[in-house]
Amino acid sequence: MSTPTILPDEIRSLTDDQAHALIENVKKKWGSKIVILGHHYQKDEVIVHSDFTGDSLKLAKIAKEQKAAKHIIFCGVHFMAESADMLTDGACEVCLPDMAAGCDMADMADAKDLQIAWDDATHEGLEGIVPVTYINSTAALKAIVGRNGGIICTSSNAKAVVKWALERGKHILFLPDQHLGRNICKAMGFDHNKDMLLWDPKKYLGGHSADVLKKTKIWLWAGHCPVHALFTVHQIKRIRETNPETKILVHPECSMEIVDVSDLNGSTDFIIKTIQAAPAGSSWAIGTEKNLVDRLAKDNPDKKIFSLNPYSCACGTMNRISLKHLAWVMDCIDKGQSMPNRIQVPPSIAKDAKLALDRMMSVVV
Ligand code: 13P
Ligand code: SF4
Numbered sequence: 001m002s003t004p005t006i007l008p009d010e011i012r013s014l015t016d017d018q019a020h021a022l023i024e025n026v027k028k029k030w031g032s033k034i035v036i037l038g039h040h041y042q043k044d045e046v047i048v049h050s051d052f053t054g055d056s057l058k059l060a061k062i063a064k065e066q067k068a069a070k071h072i073i074f075c076g077v078h079f080m081a082e083s084a085d086m087l088t089d090g091a092c093e094v095c096l097p098d099m100a101a102g103c104d105m106a107d108m109a110d111a112k113d114l115q116i117a118w119d120d121a122t123h124e125g126l127e128g129i130v131p132v133t134y135i136n137s138t139a140a141l142k143a144i145v146g147r148n149g150g151i152i153c154t155s156s157n158a159k160a161v162v163k164w165a166l167e168r169g170k171h172i173l174f175l176p177d178q179h180l181g182r183n184i185c186k187a188m189g190f191d192h193n194k195d196m197l198l199w200d201p202k203k204y205l206g207g208h209s210a211d212v213l214k215k216t217k218i219w220l221w222a223g224h225c226p227v228h229a230l231f232t233v234h235q236i237k238r239i240r241e242t243n244p245e246t247k248i249l250v251h252p253e254c255s256m257e258i259v260d261v262s263d264l265n266g267s268t269d270f271i272i273k274t275i276q277a278a279p280a281g282s283s284w285a286i287g288t289e290k291n292l293v294d295r296l297a298k299d300n301p302d303k304k305i306f307s308l309n310p311y312s313c314a315c316g317t318m319n320r321i322s323l324k325h326l327a328w329v330m331d332c333i334d335k336g337q338s339m340p341n342r343i344q345v346p347p348s349i350a351k352d353a354k355l356a357l358d359r360m361m362s363v364v365v
Contacts, residue, residue, distance in 0.1 A: 005097070076321075077102060117205075159187065
């Protein structure tokens with residue numbers, strides 16, 4: 001995790017009302033030159049100021065469309081800000097209000113480990129491998145994927161992207177989220193025992209013989225999201241017993257065992273749209289991040305909405321970004337200081353990572 005951003009005393013000493021007012025004043029003054037993007041897992045105090053909210057795919061597309069913006073303030077996590085930087089031109093500066101807002105899952109796929117895996121696999125004569133990385137990964141890892149004919153996916157387009165990859169190769173190496181990979185491939189008709197294996201990045205060839213790899217179509221990197229790992233089948237069983245009318249709706253970063261016994265699964269945008277379209281009086285247990293579940297409950301008082309995990313799970317890194325971090329960035333821009341916490345992917349990495357991003361953008365969902 002990168003070092004947390006320490007806010008100056010004059011920002012820390014603001015009251016919440018003062019911080020809200022500062023942000024709104026700078027927004028009025030700068031208009032469309034500053035764009036604030038907020039991922040659905042952000043706190044309400046940040047979401048209220050966001051010009052756009054969305055899941056990873058939607059926010060990447062919105063960042064790409066911002067031609068008038070001089071500054072994009074990405075209230076999300078590091079990999080999202082990196083993608084926004086690569087999808088915008090150099091005239092638009094992208095910033096992450098707290099540098100410690102990383103993603104634990106992205107950290108589970110180190111670019112060096114992928115390069116070693118790739119070299120070992122090719123050395124053993126394995127061919128026709130198409131790397132597919134979830135957007136929750138570093139730009140350095142995306143660059144290796146792009147350089148080797150691979151592609152990026154999000155939870156919204158993973159099925160279409162996996163289909164794209166299967167049309168181009170014999171095997172898929174899916175990184176870093178084993179659960180998203182397994183859930184999507186299973187939904188496409190693959191058998192999780194016969195057609196998939198788990199690639200352990202700490203072992204030679206992921207812990208398999210070249211022969212086994214040759215016979216197996218989908219290789220799943222052993223990464224996962226610690227936030228979604230806190231949902232269990234036991235929680236679902238309890239709800240089915242005590243509230244049989246409740247529908248279970250989860251994010252596909254949950255394990256296959258959970259997705260299998262839930263009623264519906266999909267991206268954060270899908271979760272929101274499903275709840276908005278649900279009839280008044282319906283009851284929903286949701287398996288995803290706490291800020292989003294709490295907001296859904298508040299915005300849908302005619303429905304019963306609660307977290308699948310009674311102890312709830314917040315994403316600690318997403319939560320790093322606060323009202324005052326946003327106020328600080330706005331203040332710096334307004335005072336003509338250089339953009340703080342600017343995210344700039346080095347051109348040597350961006351060149352190849354962009355290949356994989358552009359391939360994703362060309363896939364029609
Ligand atoms: P979405 O693209 O569904 O918003 O997911 C991003 C994420 O990090 C979920 O943990
Ligand atoms: Fe990463 Fe999980 Fe947080 Fe999403 S919820 S940003 S996958 S750690």
